[in-house]
Structure formats: structure tokens, C-alpha cells
Amino acid sequence: MPDLSVRLGPLRLEHPVINASGTMELFELVEVLGSSVIDDPPVAAYVPKTVTLERRAGNPAPRILETTGGMINAIGLPGPGLRAFIERELPRLLALSCPVIISIGGFSRREYTALAGGLKEALDRSAGGDWTGRVGLEVNISCPNVCSGCASIGGDPGETAEVVAAVRALWPGLLVAKLTPNVTDITAIGRAAAASGADALAAVNTFKGLVIDRETLKPYLGNVTGGLSGPAIKPLALRTVYELFAAVDVPIIGMGGVATVQDVVDFISCGATAVAVGSATFREPCLARALSEGLGRFLDGRGLALGGLRGTAHTRE
Ligand SMILES: Cc1cc2nc3c(=O)[nH]c(=O)nc-3n(C[C@H](O)[C@H](O)[C@H](O)COP(=O)(O)O)c2cc1C
Known part of the structure; x- marks a missing residue:
């Protein structure tokens, strides 16, 4: 087997395939698949x-529907909030044999810094020694449905830069x-995110849509x-990875409709260093x-070699 390991900042991954936030509950899978998972x-x-600072109930039902070639969701980041995450979730995450990338979501720069600062403090206290080779942070600046009609922070380069720089500082x-x-x-x-200190970009979150009853x-x-x-969104997501690869020098985690080996190959050809599986894990964990x-x-x-595949879609020969 070829060497499939990749680096994302200080994290070394055994292979390039991870899960997309919100689509895999590893600890709940134990009930179905046993502790080997x-x-x-x-x-x-x-x-x-994604973890939020305060407890959130999420959006009103219905929240999810299967659509042609995919699904649409407006779950709205329900969760118990940071304090409960640190108490209940973090210890078992730190016991995993693979690296963990904690996703945080907020509604202001202050919320993002409170989340990142709180997590750093908890990790300094409980992770034992240098944890930066085991735990990373994903700043979810992209959820389109936490407040209908509100633009997300990730819709604006200036706000993106402010949030990323503030989190980077701590x-x-x-x-x-x-x-x-x-x-x-x-x-x-x-470009704004990379210039403000992001080590990597994840592309992309879901595409805003609507279905009629x-x-x-x-x-x-x-x-x-x-x-x-x-x-349904794979060609759209691939296009974003292709464009980003030509625009930034940081690694890209590609995602959107990945379900087959060919999809993984396509994302890496467009420039992805790692690839995340989202909706497809509901069928096949x-x-x-x-x-x-x-x-x-x-x-x-x-x-x-894996490195030889990356970005091949950008060259003519
Ligand atoms: C049910 C569901 C919940 C999701 N929750 C989150 C979340 O909490 N945080 C986040 O950053 N993205 C979330 N996403 C977006 C995914 O991480 C991913 O970016 C997107 O679904 C595209 O990948 P896919 O087409 O393989 O599902 C969610 C997606 C789905 C379908």
C-alpha cells in the first residue's frame, strides 16, 4: 500500500479521509458497531x-428531508454548549487513538474567542503535555441556517479575517x-482566512436551498x-476546491457529496489534501x-504517490 499519510498543520493523519462535522456520532455508533469503532x-x-458557547435547542421541526441526490437540513446547531462539552465530551475525545478536530460555531467574534479560549484552557489542564499534535480546531463560520435572513460571518472577508485572527491569537x-x-x-x-492565520481551509459547508411541502x-x-x-452538490463543491487551490497556499479539506473512491480522487485532483465524508456516512458509517x-x-x-495526485486537475498534460 502506498503511504497515505498527510499533514494538516501540526496534525499527522494516517490517511486523508475524515468525517464532516455534524454527520457522524462516533460514540453513538458503539451501540450498533461495538467498541471497535x-x-x-x-x-x-x-x-x-459544531460546539456553541451556550446551550441551543436548534431550529423548529421539520429539520431534515431527503432530496434528489442528497438531503437538506436546517438543524440549527443544537447542543449542550461549551461547558457540558468540556465536561462530558472532551475526556472521551482525548482517549481516541486518532486526532480530533473540534468544530466551534459562534455568532460574534467574542463567542469564537470564548470558545477557543475555553477549549485551550481545558486542554492545557487535562490533555497532559503538548496536545497540539492530537487536537485541532475548526472554526465553522459558515452555517447558513442559524438565523434565517442573517448573513454568516463567512460571507464577508473582513469579518472572516477578524474572527480567524482573534482565534489564531490564542x-x-x-x-x-x-x-x-x-x-x-x-x-x-x-484568502482572508489564510492571511489571518488559518493553517487549513475546509471547503465546503452546505448550499442554501429550499423545498416545498x-x-x-x-x-x-x-x-x-x-x-x-x-x-447533488459534488460538482459545486469540487469547483470551490479547484478555485481555492489556485488561490491559497494552505492545505484544503475537500467535502461535498463524497461517497465513492472516485469522489475522493476527484477532490484530491482538484487540490484537496484531505477529504471529508458527510451525508454518505448516514448510510455507511x-x-x-x-x-x-x-x-x-x-x-x-x-x-x-498521493502527493503526485494532488492538484493534477490544474495542469494540462
Ligand atoms: C445533518 C447534517 C448536520 C451538519 N452539521 C454540521 C455542523 O454541526 N457543523 C458543520 O460545520 N457542518 C455541518 N454539516 C455540514 C457538513 O459537515 C458538510 O460540510 C456538508 O454536509 C457537505 O458534505 P456532504 O455533502 O458529504 O454531506 C452538517 C451536514 C448535515 C447533512
């Missing part, structure tokens, strides 16, 4: 769902900025709009492992 996670790094480990595709020019946002002829989702994910093994066979068959 924790002893030997199917992902090269585990990304829990976070010593891997810092990923997760971008929204719901912008006119994603490269402007990506056949009976009532009104918007189906309680939040009216939601985020579209799954195979251990898909990430199968995809990394398939990637190894693909590279072997082509006589390629």
Missing part, C-alpha cells in the same frame, strides 16, 4: 458536531476555517431554508475506511 476509528481524524494548534459556499467569490474568503405548498423546513448536501483503502488501491494501480 472507538478503538480503531474509521476516520483518520474525528470531527465532532489557539496554538491546527486552525481550520470552514467556508460557506453561499458567497459570490469563495477565493476572497479563503406538496400538501401545504409552503416551505417544508421549519426554518424555511436549509443546507443542501450529498452527491465506516465508509471513510473503505474510501481510504480504495484510494490506496487506486494509487497503486496508477503507480502514483
